[in-house]
Amino acid sequence: MAFVPVDIREALPYLNATLRGALYNPAVPALSWRKAGHFVVFQADRIAVSNVEDRQAAVDEVDGLVKLVNRAWERRNEIEPDFEARQRPAPMAAFKLLPGTNCRLCGQPTCFTFALKLIAGQQKPAECPPLLEPAYAGQLAELQAMLGDMPAFR
Numbered sequence: 001m002a003f004v005p006v007d008i009r010e011a012l013p014y015l016n017a018t019l020r021g022a023l024y025n026p027a028v029p030a031l032s033w034r035k036a037g038h039f040v041v042f043q044a045d046r047i048a049v050s051n052v053e054d055r056q057a058a059v060d061e062v063d064g065l066v067k068l069v070n071r072a073w074e075r076r077n078e079i080e081p082d083f084e085a086r087q088r089p090a091p092m093a094a095f096k097l098l099p100g101t102n103c104r105l106c107g108q109p110t111c112f113t114f115a116l117k118l119i120a121g122q123q124k125p126a127e128c129p130p131l132l133e134p135a136y137a138g139q140l141a142e143l144q145a146m147l148g149d150m151p152a153f154r
Contacts (some may be wrong), residue, residue, distance in 0.1 A: 001048040002062040009044040013081035014072040022087045034121060040065060089146045091115045098145040099130040118147070
């Protein structure tokens with residue numbers, strides 16, 4: 001985690017408009033985003049990054065993210081800010097759209113475990129073979145609509 005010397009909350013709607021799959025919560029304010037295997041969180045006074053190899057890699061990653069924030073802010077006259085709050089769907093909502101067979105063909109012990117991993121972006125709907133059967137086409141479409149622009153499904 002790195003603290004930034006200025007309050008970046010006003011830049012978050014511009015990042016929300018430009019970062020595909022970002023999840024924005026203006027009440028906090030915070031914006032989370034997945035980038036190349038890293039989970040990134042922008043808050044008013046800090047930027048946090050997960051899954052970084054070492055300290056130098058973290059410094060390099062944060063430097064790149066600060067540049068990203070600065071570019072978005074510099075281009076704010078060209079960007080329509082997006083103030084819409086987006087959050088991950090609830091795992092139970094995803095679970096209700098799965099076949100419920102607990103067949104383990106996805107590699108998970110239960111459909112609920114698969115739903116948890118689906119919402120976390122660790123699995124994709126296509127990894128559930130029964131969901132790809134014609135009988136579940138409507139549920140698959142609903143699930144894909146629910147997942148929308150989540151980073152794992154780009």
